[in-house]
Amino acid sequence: MANKHVNAVVVGSGAGGGVAAKELAAAGLSVVLFERGDWARYDEHNNDELTSQRTFPLGCYYGPDNRHPRVAVDRNGNGRIVYPNDWSYHNNAACVGSGTVSYGAMAWRFMKECFRFKTTYGHIEGSSTADWPISYDDLEPFYEKAEWDIGVAGDDFRNPFAPPRRKPHPMPPFEHNREARMLEAAARNAGFHPFPIPMLRNSVPYGGRPACIRMRNCVGFACPVNAKCGTQNTVIPVALSTGNCELRVNSLVYEIMTNDRGKVTGVSWFDQDNRRQVQTADIVVVAGSATETARLLLNSRSALHPEGIGNRYDQVGRNLQGHAYCGADGLFDEDIYDDVGPGASVAICDFAHNNPGITGGAMLANEFIRMPYLFTGVRPPGSARWGKAHKDFQRYNFKRHVSIRGPVQEVPNPESRVRVSREVKDWWGIPVAEISGFKLDEDIKTARFIAAKAEEWLRAAGAREVWQSIPGTGVSGSQHQSGTCRMGDDPRTSVTNKFGQVHDVDNLFIADGSLHVTNGAFNPVLTIMALGYWVSDHIVREWNHGNRFG
Amino acid sequence: MQHKTISRRNFIRMSAIGAGCLCFAGCYSLPDSRYYILTAGEAGLLDAIADQIIPPDDFPGGSEAGVTNYIDRQLAGFYGEHVPMYRSCLKKIDETCMDLYGSGFGALDSGRQHAFLADMESGRLNDGDWDGHNPRTFFNMLRDHCLQGFYGSPRHGGNRNYVSYRMMRLDYPLVIGRNVH
Numbered sequence: 001m002a003n004k005h006v007n008a009v010v011v012g013s014g015a016g017g018g019v020a021a022k023e024l025a026a027a028g029l030s031v032v033l034f035e036r037g038d039w040a041r042y043d044e045h046n047n048d049e050l051t052s053q054r055t056f057p058l059g060c061y062y063g064p065d066n067r068h069p070r071v072a073v074d075r076n077g078n079g080r081i082v083y084p085n086d087w088s089y090h091n092n093a094a095c096v097g098s099g100t101v102s103y104g105a106m107a108w109r110f111m112k113e114c115f116r117f118k119t120t121y122g123h124i125e126g127s128s129t130a131d132w133p134i135s136y137d138d139l140e141p142f143y144e145k146a147e148w149d150i151g152v153a154g155d156d157f158r159n160p161f162a163p164p165r166r167k168p169h170p171m172p173p174f175e176h177n178r179e180a181r182m183l184e185a186a187a188r189n190a191g192f193h194p195f196p197i198p199m200l201r202n203s204v205p206y207g208g209r210p211a212c213i214r215m216r217n218c219v220g221f222a223c224p225v226n227a228k229c230g231t232q233n234t235v236i237p238v239a240l241s242t243g244n245c246e247l248r249v250n251s252l253v254y255e256i257m258t259n260d261r262g263k264v265t266g267v268s269w270f271d272q273d274n275r276r277q278v279q280t281a282d283i284v285v286v287a288g289s290a291t292e293t294a295r296l297l298l299n300s301r302s303a304l305h306p307e308g309i310g311n312r313y314d315q316v317g318r319n320l321q322g323h324a325y326c327g328a329d330g331l332f333d334e335d336i337y338d339d340v341g342p343g344a345s346v347a348i349c350d351f352a353h354n355n356p357g358i359t360g361g362a363m364l365a366n367e368f369i370r371m372p373y374l375f376t377g378v379r380p381p382g383s384a385r386w387g388k389a390h391k392d393f394q395r396y397n398f399k400r401h402v403s404i405r406g407p408v409q410e411v412p413n414p415e416s417r418v419r420v421s422r423e424v425k426d427w428w429g430i431p432v433a434e435i436s437g438f439k440l441d442e443d444i445k446t447a448r449f450i451a452a453k454a455e456e457w458l459r460a461a462g463a464r465e466v467w468q469s470i471p472g473t474g475v476s477g478s479q480h481q482s483g484t485c486r487m488g489d490d491p492r493t494s495v496t497n498k499f500g501q502v503h504d505v506d507n508l509f510i511a512d513g514s515l516h517v518t519n520g521a522f523n524p525v526l527t528i529m530a531l532g533y534w535v536s537d538h539i540v541r542e543w544n545h546g547n548r549f550g
Numbered sequence: 551m552q553h554k555t556i557s558r559r560n561f562i563r564m565s566a567i568g569a570g571c572l573c574f575a576g577c578y579s580l581p582d583s584r585y586y587i588l589t590a591g592e593a594g595l596l597d598a599i600a601d602q603i604i605p606p607d608d609f610p611g612g613s614e615a616g617v618t619n620y621i622d623r624q625l626a627g628f629y630g631e632h633v634p635m636y637r638s639c640l641k642k643i644d645e646t647c648m649d650l651y652g653s654g655f656g657a658l659d660s661g662r663q664h665a666f667l668a669d670m671e672s673g674r675l676n677d678g679d680w681d682g683h684n685p686r687t688f689f690n691m692l693r694d695h696c697l698q699g700f701y702g703s704p705r706h707g708g709n710r711n712y713v714s715y716r717m718m719r720l721d722y723p724l725v726i727g728r729n730v731h
Contacts, residue, residue, distance in 0.1 A: 050702040057698055058628050058706065216720070339720070372701040372714055385671070386603045386693050387664065394701075395609070398718045 006030040006246075008539075009267050009281040011253045011296065014098030015525050016512035017287030018231025019146070019532030022238050024285075025245035027540040032279055033245055034269060036252040037063040037094035039232070040101050042222040049371040053093055053102035053479075054220025057373075060084045062102050062222075063094030067427035070291075073436035081424055090322075090435055090477035092289050096249060097232025099479060100525065104219035104344060104368050105200040105228050107152040108522035109143045109530075111163050112136040113353040114409065117518040121359045121411075124442050128319055128414040132517045133489045133498040136163050139530050142537070146529040151206045151229040154198025161193070161349035171203045174212070178338040179402055180345035183366055186461035192348045197365055200526070201342075202227040207234055218342030219368040231529075254430045255300050256284055256508065262304035263550060264508045270428050283539065283549050287512040287532070290320060290481040294418040294514060295433040297485065297495075297502075310485070310502040313492045317418035319483040321519045322476030323407035324439055326447035327364070328454035329378060330402045330463030337399035343369035351406075351453050352521040359442045362406030362450045362521045364457065370403070378403070380467045402463065404454040407480065408447045408471075409521045411440050416475045418484050437475035447471055480524050482513035500535035507549035511535040585619075586626035587633060592640050593618050598656045599643075602663050603696040609717045610710075612696050620699030620708030632691065638681045639688040643670075646678060 007029035010021045021033040040062050045051065051061040059065065064084055071079045072088035082089040092099045113120045115132040123129060144167050146152075153171035156162035173196035176184060180196075187194035202211045212227040226233050239245040250272035257265045257278065266280035286293045294317040298308035310316055347365035355361045370378060375398055376390070384390045416437025424432050451468040458466045488494025491503035500515055502508040511532045513524055520527060542549070582590040600612025612618075625633050644654040647666060651658055655666065669675050670689035678685070699708030709715070712722040 046703070046705070048703040048705060050698055050706060057694065058624065058702075372718060372720070373698060376697045376701055386667075386696075388605050388607065391604050391607070394714075395717050 003032070003277060003279045005280045006032050007282045008032075008285060009034065009253075009279055009283075010285045010287060010511075011267065012098065012286070012288035012292070012512065013096050013231065013236060013247065014093075014287060014289065014512065015100050015231060015528040016532040016535075017285070018097060018100070018234075018236045018239070019529050020285045020287060020511045020536045021245050021247075022235035023533060023536030023540060025239040025242040027543065029244065029540075029543065031239065031245040032281070033236070033239065033247045034251050034253050034267070035096050035247065035249050036068075037096065037098070038249045040095040040097070040222055042224045045222060047217050047221065049217070049220075049373050052217075052220035052371070053099070055371065055374050056085045056091075058085065060091060060093070062099075064091070068094070068432075069424060069426060070432050071421045071424050071434040073434060075438060077436075079421070079434060087478070088435075090291060090475075090481060092479050092481060095232075096236065096247070097230040098289070100200070100230030101222050101228075101232055102220055103200075103228075103230070103479070103525060104342065104523070105525075106344065106365070106523040107147070107154065107198040107200040107526045108363070108520070109163055109165075110136065110520035110522060110527050111161065111349075111353060114518060114520040114522075115139075117360070117409070120353070124359060124411045124440065126413065126440055127411045127442075128493070129412050130486075130488065130493065130517050133487055133494075134534075139527075139534060140165065142530040142533040143526065145533045146526055149533075150200060150231070150234045150529060151202060152198050152200055152526070153203035155196060158195035159193065159349055161352060169198060171206055174199060174201075174203050174345060176345045177214075177340035177343070179336045179343070180366055182336065182461055183402070183404075183457065184346050187346070187348055187457060190457060190460040192350045192457065194346050194348050197344055197347045200229040202229065209233065212342075215341045216339055216343070216369045217371060219344075220371070252428065253288075253296065254428065256286070256296060256309055258300070258302045258305060258309065258505075260304070262302075262505065264309070264505060274428065283507040283509065285509045285511050285535070285539075287510070289512055290484040290514045291418050291433050291435065291477065293510060293512055294484040295420055298418075298420045299431055309508065310495050310505055312504060315486075315493065315495050317484050318414045318416075319412040319486055320416040320418055320435070320437060320475060320477055320481065321410045321412060321483040321516070322478055322480040323362075323519060324410050324443040324447045324471045324476060325405055325407055326362075326451040326454070326468070326470055327367075327403065327405035328451055328458050328466055328468045329380075329404075330458035330461070331397055331465045332400045332402065332462065333464055335399040336402055337369075341369055343367060348457075349521075351450060355449060358446050358449050359411060360409040360446050360521060362408040362446075364404055364406040364450065364454055367403035367405050370398075370401070372398075375401075380465060402458065402461070404457055405469075406450045406454065407521065407523060408443060408450055409519060410443045410476060412483060412518060413437060413440050435475060435477060439471065439473050439476065444470065444473065480513075480519060482516040482519045482524055485510050485514035486517045487515045488517065499538040500531065501538075509535055509539065585622040588618070588622045588625070592636070593622070594656055595640050595644060595654070596621060598663065599667070599692060600696050600699070602660070602667055603693055604700045610713050612700055614710070615700050615713050616708045616710040617696050617699035620702070620706055621695050623707035624695070629695070635683055635688060635691075639683050639685065642678075642680045642683075642685070646675065
């Protein structure tokens with residue numbers, strides 16, 4: 001069954017796809033935006049920690065469900081089938097807005113050094129480290145666009161490490177909660193430079209939506225008053241209102257179609273009644289997340305693309321990254337918790353880059369509020385895991401516990417990768433993503449350095465007991481997944497050019513975290529949004545000059 | 551979001567459970583009338599285990615909070631794949647206690663119950679015959695499920711009257727738009 005031809009198909013309605021759909025539709029292109037999930041609603045999910053996007057033993061309310069398995073491969077090469085509620089699945093979400101509905105919403109610009117990781121830190125043994133083919137200065141206007149179009153509350157004034165900007169944030173920064181006020185004073189005493197975390201969240205009414213009501217359960221949950229800014233309540237409604245964009249939910253794109261000249265002609269997809277359909281288009285923009293975008297390209301084979309579209313040099317799916325999260329936890333002698341959400345509020349960038357003898361680094365910030373079930377796993381090493389002591393800790397230390405965490409920027413590893421399984425298929429019969437890999441030793445070394453700084457911060461604040469958190473050596477991905485279709489000037493070591501255009505396939509673009517060469521010392525979502533604007537800007541510019549990429 | 555279709559796997563699993571209950575009515579104990587899956591004996595044992603994982607003190611423990619109800623509900627749904635392990639390992643817990651101490655788990659004094667579970671957790675019982683299951687793996691899963699049933703949202707069958715949130719001094723239900731003072 002064929003659908004009416006459109007100018008552009010966008011696959012995935014997350015941080016990148018939502019932006020691309022809106023930019024293309026606003027420029028006059030006809031767009032179909034595909035989303036395999038559905039609209040998520042606060043009042044359906046409510047405050048259910050066990051199906052949240054943060055902890056999910058009973059499945060993922062924000063998607064996907066168990067019709068979408070993957071394969072997780074361990075260090076010995078043994079694969080096992082995993083479902084979204086397993087950490088080894090490396091889930092983000094599957095719904096309109098994807099992760100941006102339920103995220104913590106930290107809104108970081110990467111620093112200049114993040115884009116020049118190889119030049120700054122040199123070659124690392126076993127890595128595929130590289131610089132981005134674009135600079136911070138190239139992307140700066142698009143960070144600004146994302147901040148104003150979607151909505152960011154922040155103030156760089158007190159961050160001496162902040163990269164330069166032309167325009168301030170559109171909304172003032174959030175007021176600190178009690179924990180952050182304490183940590184801010186301690187950071188100053190320790191010689192650090194604390195400042196409020198920029199957030200994709202309304203500190204004042206913005207975009208026709210109210211200000212944040214400071215709830216405790218934010219990260220992992222939709223917002224009941226829509227104060228958290230995601231693509232589902234900003235750019236996607238705008239895209240729909242242009243009249244040029246059709247959103248199809250519960251619609252699963254499974255293959256990119258090409259003609260005998262190797263050019264993309266459209267996509268094959270399953271509709272919500274699970275019937276096969278074909279949507280033709282002049283261009284296709286893939287924004288399904290680092291895992292699913294790589295999987296889609298690898299599953300799109302033809303005579304001219306025998307190993308998957310864009311995969312001539314075996315680069316699609318490689319260099320999968322997340323962050324090597326680390327930090328420290330502290331206990332205090334009095335209640336610190338004041339129930340003012342979302343919890344994370346103060347950060348330092350003193351150790352994001354240029355740490356002597358250390359590759360990379362991370363920003364450090366106080367953590368989002370820990371929900372009760374998640375807190376059952378937060379204990380000093382050697383603590384009771386059940387029984388009276390465990391219950392007492394939960395009861396007496398919940399309001400006295402403070403956590404500092406930092407997303408250590410990983411060194412790209414070509415062996416951390418997404419492939420497609422030869423044996424395992426999803427509910428529709430499509431080969432599933434297979435994830436394998438590990439962290440390089442350098443990541444763990446940097447994590448130890450950063451965790452020690454987190455401990456120093458907590459001790460400066462007067463914590464009576466502190467313990468560090470160091471990541472394991474398993475592959476990263478999940479909510480910060482990136483890197484699998486990276487941009488670059490050399491087709492032999494990258495999948496797209498600097499505009500997200502797949503090498504060799506002029507009418508195929510990528511506009512999600514897959515593009516990231518390195519994943520920054522920060523949460524990546526604002527960079528993904530900025531790249532959505534950057535890639536779309538190129539497409540629209542070319543389109544307006546008559547280029548149909550055909 | 552409401553999914554119109556459930557996974558084939560879940561669908562097949564749930565019909566098998568239903569079919570199993572009907573077919574073997576004569577040979578097996580039926581689920582206790584309060585539960586979808588658990589027999590009265592299994593539920594009693596789980597209550598005792600839940601009270602070791604989260605003991606009652608001046609706040610309710612696991613059994614009073616409805617942990618057994620939570621586990622039963624999930625065994626009938628999302629955790630259906632774990633029913634064979636639960637059936638087998640709960641039986642083995644009682645049998646092993648009978649061998650070691652001369653009575654089932656529930657009749658042991660609290661200190662003995664705690665020590666037995668600690669033995670499961672440490673792997674000291676791994677040499678025994680547990681029908682191919684690993685007692686340490688089962689204990690870890692049991693512990694997780696008990697904690698979910700005590701600290702998770704009451705909508706899943708546990709945390710009766712938000713008891714754990716009251717213990718942690720968190721006000722529930724959340725009042726949207728509340729003032730901060």
